[in-house]
Amino acid sequence: MDINQKYTPQSWPDHPETATLEGKNKFIGFWLLLAAETVTFASLFATYLALKDKGPSGMEFSAAGLFELPLVFAMTMILLTSSLTSVYAMYHMKNYNFKAMQAWLAITVMLGLTFLGLEIYEFNHYVHIGFGFTNSAFSSAFFTLVGTHGAHVLFGLSWFIALMLRNAKRGLNMYNAPKFYLASLYWHFIDVVWVFIFTVVYLMGVIG
C-alpha cells in the first residue's frame, strides 16, 4: 500500500489525521508545539502587563487613550468566524469531500487576510500619530505581543495557501489529511491567543 492509495467516502477512516503512524507522530508533535507556543505567548503577555503604560516621563500615549474598540470588535468577529469556517473545512475533510474542504479553507483564508489587513491598518495608524515601536517601553511591549500574533496569522495563512495549492490536483489521501488537520489546529490556536489579546490588551486597556 502506498500513500497514493485511493479512498471513497465509505473507506475513508473516522480519524484520518491519526490513521497512520506518520499522522500520529505529527499530531502529538504538533500539540507539543502548541503547548510551547502557549508559554511563548505567556512571556509576551507578562512583559506587556509589566510594562503597560510605562515609559519616559511625560510620554503622551497610554492604553486608555490609544485603543479604539470598534476596530478591535470587527477584528475579533472576523477571526472568530474564520475559526468556525475552518471547523467546516475539517468537517468536509472527515467526510472525504475535498472540494468543499478547499472552498471552506478559501473562505478561512479570505477572513484571515481581512483580519491581517485591519491589523496593518491599525499599526500604520499608531505609527502615523507617533506611537512607534521605540516610543516607550509600553509601545515596544505592545507591538511585540500583538505583532507576534500577527506574524502567526501570516504564517497560518501561508500554510493554508501552500497546502491548498500543493494538493489542489491530488485530492485527499493519508499523506495530506494530517497536514490539513494540523493547519486548522494552528488556526484555532491563533484564535485562542487573540481571545486573550482582545481581553487583556484592548478591553483592559481602555478601562485603564
Added chain:
Amino acid sequence: MAHDAHVHVRSQAEFEYVKKKRADEMRGNLATFAIMIFLTLIAFTTVAAGFSVYLIVPIILLLAAIQVVLQLYYFMHMSGKGHGMVAFFMFSGMFVAFITVLTFVTIIWW
C-alpha cells in the same frame, strides 16, 4: 511504512451512522460558535457600559477563559478520544504560562 493505514470499507448502515454522527457534531460546533459570539458581545458591552474596573476585569477574564475552553475542547477536539497526552502538554504549558504572568504582575515592579 509510516503512511500505511488499515483500510476498512464500511457497510451502508455503518456509513450512514458515522455521517449522521459527524453532522450532529457539526451542529454542536455551530452552537458552540453562537455561544462564543455571545460571550464576546457580553465582554465588549460590559466594558462599553462603564462598570467599575474591579467588576469588569474578573468578568472579562472569566469570559475569555470560558471561550478558550470551548475552543480547545470543541473546535480543537480535545474532548475526543486519544487526547490524554495532548491534555498533559497543554495543561503543563498553561501552568507555566500562569506562573510566568503571575510573577511579572506581582513580584516584579518598578
